[in-house]
Amino acid sequence: MKQGLIILGVLILGLSSCRKDPEDPLHKTPSSYKPTLVDPATIFPVGKFGMPQLPSDNPFTEEGIYLGRMLFYDPILSFDSSISCGSCHKQEYAFAEPKKFSTGIFGLQTGRNSSSLYNLAYSRKFFWDARQSTLREQVFEPIQAHNEMAMTLPFLAKRLARTDRYIEYFDKAFGSNPNVFDMSKALEQFLMTLVSKDSRFNGFFPGKFSLLSDTEKRGALLFNGLVDFDMVTGLATGTDCFHCHGGALAQQNNPDMGGIANNGLDGNFTDKGYGAITGNPADRGLFKTPSLLNIAVTGPYMHDGRFATLDEVIDHYSDNVNYLSPTISPMMAAHGNKQLKLTPQQKADLKAFLLTMTDSAFLTNPAYSNPFKK
Ligand code: HEC
Ligand code: HEC
Known part of the structure; x- marks a missing residue:
């Protein structure tokens, strides 16, 4: 211990003497x-x-x-x-x-x-x-x-x-x-x-849903609702986005809880994603779940930018989830391999809710801008 301290002392002396050497x-x-x-x-x-x-x-x-x-x-x-x-x-x-x-x-x-x-x-x-x-x-x-x-x-x-x-x-x-x-x-x-903390979403989340317009409110209920199919209409009552994109950050960061997932894009994986890193076949086609804050301005969407618009993303989750994908998230497979088949109104509501997540103060905050361009 003493010896360690002496060595440390010598090192510090050594460093500080370096410092003084012009x-x-x-x-x-x-x-x-x-x-x-x-x-x-x-x-x-x-x-x-x-x-x-x-x-x-x-x-x-x-x-x-x-x-x-x-x-x-x-x-x-x-x-x-x-x-x-x-x-x-x-x-x-x-x-x-x-x-x-x-x-x-x-x-x-x-x-x-x-x-x-x-x-x-x-x-x-x-x-x-x-x-x-x-x-x-x-x-x-x-x-x-x-x-x-x-x-x-x-x-x-x-x-x-x-x-x-x-x-x-x-x-x-x-x-x-x-x-x-x-x-x-x-x-x-x-x-x-x-x-990024100043979107309207971050202003009302989690509790003040009264600050939302009717369409945004319906979108919030879809987003945060579990998938259930109405017995009479056969329509989905919730879209269960929150399991992977929930909370104030609109992102699950725990890798084991939906933070890294296969959201049903592909059956065959040209990009193995997380699976190429771990070498585990069960991880093929899994990708980091992005935050949805500012989602209106970050298109095109997904790891390969395959969707140009939010409408295309919503169509994917509503109508085109690949339930045969071998590593699809268990949270999505739990929907019973049934497409949500959202109505045009539900799609518009979900989109209106996503649009509350844009934080224009963040997008223009001078503290983050190019310091060489003044
Ligand atoms: C030529 C374009 C390009 C340049 C230059 C570039 N990036 Fe990126 N950045 C990307 C792409 C594409 C990805 C996604 C890559 C992937 O996931 O394999 C990425 C991903 C990232 C991520 C991961 C974000 C997350 O949430 O996982 C960070 C952080 C990042 N870049 C920071 C930087 C920094 C810092 C620099 C400069 C030192 C930089 N990038 C330069 C294109 C670029
Ligand atoms: C099982 C977890 C999971 C669920 C449930 C889920 N997502 Fe995702 N989401 C992901 C993952 C993982 C990605 C990235 C996939 C990729 O790029 O291959 C993603 C990507 C996205 C993107 C594109 C983000 C970007 O920056 O490119 C949007 C938008 C999105 N999801 C919206 C939704 C909506 C809306 C719902 C509900 C209808 C939903 N997600 C449900 C995991 C999920």
Whole structure:
């Protein structure tokens, strides 16, 4: 123990003496390392969503968040300085983009539809196939993907290290010179601050249904109602969306409770989704359940952008669920392999309810915009 402390002491001395050495390439001197801590309670609407589980080694700071924001919008993160994270994740579309697939570097296309980005601090799994568990690991994928930013990390570290704004801000945020480890932490901070909480839906949910119009109210009842078929009319009385898209986040985040599911799109899987990650045949065709907040602006829909409009999505759940799909969610199979066959009125009601989920304050919040465009 004592020995450990001595070694630690030597290390700290060693580090602090590095700090003072003007010749040391890793640390500037004198350091202006005085980051301004940001209280997570000012970022997250604890009363509505609860406090997310946060990484203990990456406290929010004003400088860290701003550094992350610059990095997010900076095309120098890609090999030929042409593509930034913001190229495929656009604020006005809740950080998705209105294209089936996105165009990355050299005109290459992504294999899946660009994800919307908000309330990520509440998510336990990232990407459509749930292959990443932390944001700081997630960010390295697009940077290095040959069809997205095609960058190598050593080259990126060098490029950041000769860019004045990063020399300044890595020092301010982390007391370090630019490096890809702190880069991933800054991006993690910025991504976690993307909070969507001000839709009309989040204003009345869970209790104040009196704030809804009649059609929205009927839509809410469908969305939150269990599927039951009326004996007389044969029509579905509820559409059971809430099991997978329920709660204030309009998203089930527990992977085992509908957070990763097969919603009956396909019988044969061209994209095995989660199954390709786990290697388990029972996981083929399962994908991360997206939040429905801001759903009006994040089309086209599904992992492959196959549906252009919300009407097409509703038609899928109403009329075209593939009950023969081998891994269909047990929650959907429980409908007794019977299509909901919603009436035009029910479809319109469901859509009206989904439209209450748009958060225009989020889509225009200046704190999330491109800091290079002022
Ligand atoms: C060329 C377009 C493109 C670029 C550039 C890009 N992304 Fe993405 N992003 C996507 C696509 C497509 C997906 C879905 C991929 C998948 O699931 O396999 C995605 C998914 C994500 C997700 C997962 C969201 C979730 O809820 O699971 C995060 C987070 C993310 N991107 C952040 C970033 C960051 C940060 C950068 C910059 C370092 C970036 N992206 C650059 C297209 C892009
Ligand atoms: C068993 C869980 C489950 C149920 C029940 C469910 N969904 Fe989904 N939903 C998903 C999954 C998983 C996806 C993503 C599937 C994919 O991309 O392959 C999804 C995708 C969507 C999307 C597209 C989201 C996007 O960003 O592309 C919409 C819209 C949607 N669902 C609406 C609904 C509605 C409305 C209902 C009720 C009628 C419903 N869902 C019921 C699991 C479910």
